[in-house]
Amino acid sequence: MFRLDHKVAVITGGGSGIGQAIAKCFGAQGASVHIIELNEEGGRSTAEEIKAAGGQAQVHACNVADQAAVINVMDSIVQQAGKLDILVNCAGIAHVGNLENTTEQDFDRVYQVNVKGTYNCMYAVIRQMKAQGGGVVLNIASIASSVGIPDRFAYSMSKGAVLTMTLSAAKDYLGSNIRCNCISPARVHTPFVDGFIAKNYPGKEAEMFDKLSKTQPIGRMAKPVEVGHLALYLCSDEAGFITGCDYPIDGGFIRLNN
Known part of the structure; x- marks a missing residue:
């Protein structure tokens, strides 16, 4: 179960943390993994680990906030692989601060990566997924999408946007056999x-x-690999009936923290 053999998977932010765990998990389950990373060295390290374990992986240096660069990378992957089955949007940055101490520069920086970066990657793959008859998009949101977290004003803004972009795309592409879901982690080590x-x-x-x-x-x-296992399920054929959903992986934070 949950094999990704013959699947082409693109994972942004796959050079560290949650993205790295997802990339390694997908590689172990047979996917051809393409890591998109601003930190090319980190991405290369992840790719080497996947290949050393017998998997397939490549790294592509790219700033997800740059739409033209993202489109070029996605197009090159499709040219090489012939298709693009799975997109996982994991690239993101954090910011600590409330409304008063979040500067315009802070706000714009978080928006550019977390919101625009997610949009850019979805925008760059959706036509290909439609043309090939389907695909899966998985976005990494946060519990901050659903509940108030102290001193996370800009971050919460960005992850709330990720959640609602996910729901909108899921609705718009139901007829194109494109599933779109998101995961909302609490603190991950x-x-x-x-x-x-x-x-x-x-x-x-x-x-x-x-x-x-x-x-x-x-x-x-949470351990990063635990998020990886949930991502694997949601991107696998076994989750074919799931779209338009947000999955908290939060140790009970949203429902039990009272």
């Missing part, structure tokens, strides 16, 4: 989290890690 704690709480890393872990009712952060 990635290198970004470790870096954030080290930068903002020097000397208190263990204490803060424990505190942030316990904000999830289940008592810990």
Whole structure:
């Protein structure tokens, strides 16, 4: 079950964290993985891991905020592979701040990557998916799409947009056999989290890690591979009846945190 043999999968942000876990999971299940990364070195490292495990992977250096560059990369993948079955939009950036201390520059930077980047990639693949008779789009949103999170004003804006873009595309392309869903993680233990704690709480890393872990009712952060497994299911043929859905993977945060 959940094999992706003969599938061509594009994963943005596949050089680290959640994107890396999804890329490795898809590679292990037989997909031909194409990683789109601003950090080409990170993407190359992921691709090498996939190939060392017997999978197929390539990396493409690209800024998802640049529409022309995204279209060129997607077109080159289709030219090479002949199709594009799966798009996972995982590239994203974070910002800590409320409305008052979010500058215009902060807001624009988050918007360019998280919102416009997701739009650019969907825009670049949708015609191909229609022409080939179907496809799957999976976007990475956040629990911040659904509930209020302190000091995450710009980030919440961007992930709310990802959620609603997902629902809109799912509705518009029902007749084209294109499924579109999103995943909304709570805190996931990635290198970004470790870096954030080290930068903002020097000397208190263990204490803060424990505190942030316990904000999830289940008592810990998610592992990136756990998000990868959910992504695998939603992009597999076994999930063929699922579209227009948001899947929290949150350790009970949304429903049980009261």
